Amino acid sequence: MRRTGPGISLAAVVCFGQAAAAAEIGDAERGEALFEQCSGCHQVGPDAVNRIGPVLNNVFGRPAASVEGFRYSTAFERAGAKGLEWHIDTLSAFLENPKAIVPRSRMSFRGIADPQERADLIAYLRTFSASPRDIPEADPTAPPTDHDVDPEILAIPGDAEYGAYLSSECTTCHQAEGGDEGIPSIVYWPEEDFVVAMHAYKSKAREHPVMNMIAGRLNDEEIAALAAYFAAPED
Amino acid sequence: MTLDRRTFLGTAAVATLAAPMVRAQGKPKVVVIGGGAGGATAARYIAKDSDGAIDVTLVEPTRKYYTCFFSNLYIGGFRDLASIGHTYGTLASDYGINVVHDWAVGVDRDAMTVTLTGGDTLPYDKLILSPGIDFVDGAVPGWDITAQNAMPHAYKAGSQSELLKAQVEAMPEGGLYAMVAPPNPYRCPPGPYERISMVAHVLKQTNPSAKILIVDPKQSFSKQALFEEGWQKHYGGMVERIGPDFGGANVSVNPDEMTVDIDGAVEKVDVCNVIPAMKAGRIAELAGVTDGNWAPVNASDMSTKADPDVYVLGDASAQGDMPKSGFSANSQAKVCANAVRGALTGSRVFPAKYANTCWSLIDENDGVKVGATYEATPDKIAKVDGFISQTGEDADLRKATYEESVGWYAGITADMFG
Numbered sequence: 001m002r003r004t005g006p007g008i009s010l011a012a013v014v015c016f017g018q019a020a021a022a023a024e025i026g027d028a029e030r031g032e033a034l035f036e037q038c039s040g041c042h043q044v045g046p047d048a049v050n051r052i053g054p055v056l057n058n059v060f061g062r063p064a065a066s067v068e069g070f071r072y073s074t075a076f077e078r079a080g081a082k083g084l085e086w087h088i089d090t091l092s093a094f095l096e097n098p099k100a101i102v103p104r105s106r107m108s109f110r111g112i113a114d115p116q117e118r119a120d121l122i123a124y125l126r127t128f129s130a131s132p133r134d135i136p137e138a139d140p141t142a143p144p145t146d147h148d149v150d151p152e153i154l155a156i157p158g159d160a161e162y163g164a165y166l167s168s169e170c171t172t173c174h175q176a177e178g179g180d181e182g183i184p185s186i187v188y189w190p191e192e193d194f195v196v197a198m199h200a201y202k203s204k205a206r207e208h209p210v211m212n213m214i215a216g217r218l219n220d221e222e223i224a225a226l227a228a229y230f231a232a233p234e235d
Numbered sequence: 236m237t238l239d240r241r242t243f244l245g246t247a248a249v250a251t252l253a254a255p256m257v258r259a260q261g262k263p264k265v266v267v268i269g270g271g272a273g274g275a276t277a278a279r280y281i282a283k284d285s286d287g288a289i290d291v292t293l294v295e296p297t298r299k300y301y302t303c304f305f306s307n308l309y310i311g312g313f314r315d316l317a318s319i320g321h322t323y324g325t326l327a328s329d330y331g332i333n334v335v336h337d338w339a340v341g342v343d344r345d346a347m348t349v350t351l352t353g354g355d356t357l358p359y360d361k362l363i364l365s366p367g368i369d370f371v372d373g374a375v376p377g378w379d380i381t382a383q384n385a386m387p388h389a390y391k392a393g394s395q396s397e398l399l400k401a402q403v404e405a406m407p408e409g410g411l412y413a414m415v416a417p418p419n420p421y422r423c424p425p426g427p428y429e430r431i432s433m434v435a436h437v438l439k440q441t442n443p444s445a446k447i448l449i450v451d452p453k454q455s456f457s458k459q460a461l462f463e464e465g466w467q468k469h470y471g472g473m474v475e476r477i478g479p480d481f482g483g484a485n486v487s488v489n490p491d492e493m494t495v496d497i498d499g500a501v502e503k504v505d506v507c508n509v510i511p512a513m514k515a516g517r518i519a520e521l522a523g524v525t526d527g528n529w530a531p532v533n534a535s536d537m538s539t540k541a542d543p544d545v546y547v548l549g550d551a552s553a554q555g556d557m558p559k560s561g562f563s564a565n566s567q568a569k570v571c572a573n574a575v576r577g578a579l580t581g582s583r584v585f586p587a588k589y590a591n592t593c594w595s596l597i598d599e600n601d602g603v604k605v606g607a608t609y610e611a612t613p614d615k616i617a618k619v620d621g622f623i624s625q626t627g628e629d630a631d632l633r634k635a636t637y638e639e640s641v642g643w644y645a646g647i648t649a650d651m652f653g
Contacts, residue, residue: 075631171650172562173646174646177649183643217608
């Protein structure tokens with residue numbers, strides 16, 4: 001499973017799948033224009049050299065912090081050592097909020113909120129990575145669908161009223177209003193993303209001791225109920 | 236005083252004989268006593284989920300409630316006192332809860348009324364007691380509640396926390412801070428040891444030659460390996476603990492002389508934090524639902540063994556395996572709220588699910604946690620699964636754990652107070 005990364009940082013960003021799923025396949029031309037905001041630090045293309053930030057050629061499939069000759073922050077080196085690799089999903093999540101994925105890195109960039117802009121930028125970067133290029137549906141350009149949750153589980157209709165009761169266990173930590181200070185927001189998620197995330201915690205594919213414990217005892221119907229509730233929580 | 240109260244209760248019972256008829260015509264009434272993690276949460280969930288179909292009254296003496304959780308972080312300088320203080324305005328204005336700032340001094344379970352200090356009686360259909368803890372009289376010879384200014388417990392947050400913090404900051408150079416730790420079971424199992432960490436954090440900066448002595452009647456304590464590793468790492472040599480094998484269970488204090496007698500050896504101390512043995516808050520005993528120090532409850536809905544219409548939440552309850560923590564009380568409150576609402580309005584009642592996590596701070600950005608899930612069995616609330624932070628974790632993980640605890644504080648207080 002390639003979507004493994006630095007345990008804590010990735011666990012902190014629970015909306016991984018959501019971020020990537022929202023992005024359509026990007027437009028490299030629009031991405032080129034967007035890259036201007038990166039070019040103060042990063043270079044791409046045949047003559048690119050490391051500057052304030054590392055060269056971004058061949059970034060797809062590359063472990064984080066692996067460009068030779070570039071002095072990475074400790075935070076990035078740790079992320080790389082723990083298995084963070086650059087693919088469409090990790091890049092999208094990172095570009096959305098760099099500090100959430102690699103806290104205390106030296107990269108000072110506040111992030112790109114718009115999923116389409118991220119997709120465009122990633123499509124542009126994709127043109128500087130090795131083949132299979134120009135095959136839009138091939139990994140790594142396609143949005144990920146590589147979770148292993150059974151479609152039958154995803155199809156279970158959620159009992160939102162039961163979910164409302166079960167949600168009270170979540171709101172001891174995750175704020176019902178959606179604040180994300182230290183603990184991520186879990187409200188207004190698409191149901192499928194919620195179900196996928198909870199099953200990832202249940203199976204411990206995604207590691208976090210509290211979430212592994214909480215999700216571990218929820219059955220498929222209860223996860224569906226929670227997803228139904230949190231997709232449109234009442235006031 | 237007690238006699239007067241009983242006499243009064245007797246007459247009150249007669250006076251409210253007509254009450255059930257009134258009740259039958261009006262909305263069902265829930266009275267919640269105690270506005271902490273159990274009571275505030277229960278009141279809010281019942282009011283929120285019943286959409287006005289249930290009349291909810293919350294009785295809490297203080298207008299501003301200081302959470303016990305994170306009060307150690309105040310002592311350590313990581314939070315200011317205002318940041319752990321909460322008021323009940325939102326519960327009243329947004330949830331329609333009738334918040335009464337008074338002491339409940341009596342419960343008449345036959346008449347189904349609660350008496351307040353002011354003499355008012357509140358009728359109830361369901362009564363939820365979440366009174367927290369009181370101290371067992373005579374638990375530490377030489378200490379009683381009148382000695383709490385000389386030797387603070389700081390185990391109910393607010394002015395006691397301020398006092399203890401001020402005393403730590405005023406310690407003479409190289410002085411001695413002593414803690415008399417409580418026997419099991421007590422509120423917040425890691426609490427005394429997180430407090431030691433926070434006091435050490437303050438002293439390391441302002442008074443590094445000072446010493447900390449823990450006098451402990453217990454062989455072992457919550458997160459012991461994590462705390463001991465942290466104390467060695469951050470505060471090497473400052474903290475000493477005397478367990479029961481060395482007389483830690485045989486302790487008395489003299490608040491006038493500021494001395495602690497440990498198995499016959501008298502120590503002069505500069506600060507003495509006495510955390511005595513605990514029992515359920517007094518109203519649980521007055522309601523007649525306690526057995527010994529605590530109130531036994533049914534695991535399925537937190538109703539008491541003594542009375543199906545009286546529920547006890549949080550620290551005051553004897554429920555089984557859950558630790559006495561704010562998280563536990565909050566978890567129990569939601570199960571209870573669902574059951575109470577179902578009983579009064581016929582709404583759906585779902586099976587009980589309980590969970591707890593306790594975060595502790597050892598030093599700046601060095602957070603640890605322990606947690607477990609629980610289920611209702613016929614006998615008790617029984618532990619299902621759990622986890623604990625490991626020794627030797629890297630600094631980033633510990634920092635993330637601390638940040639998570641800050642997020643949890645924001646989450647649970649929003650869940651309690653709206």
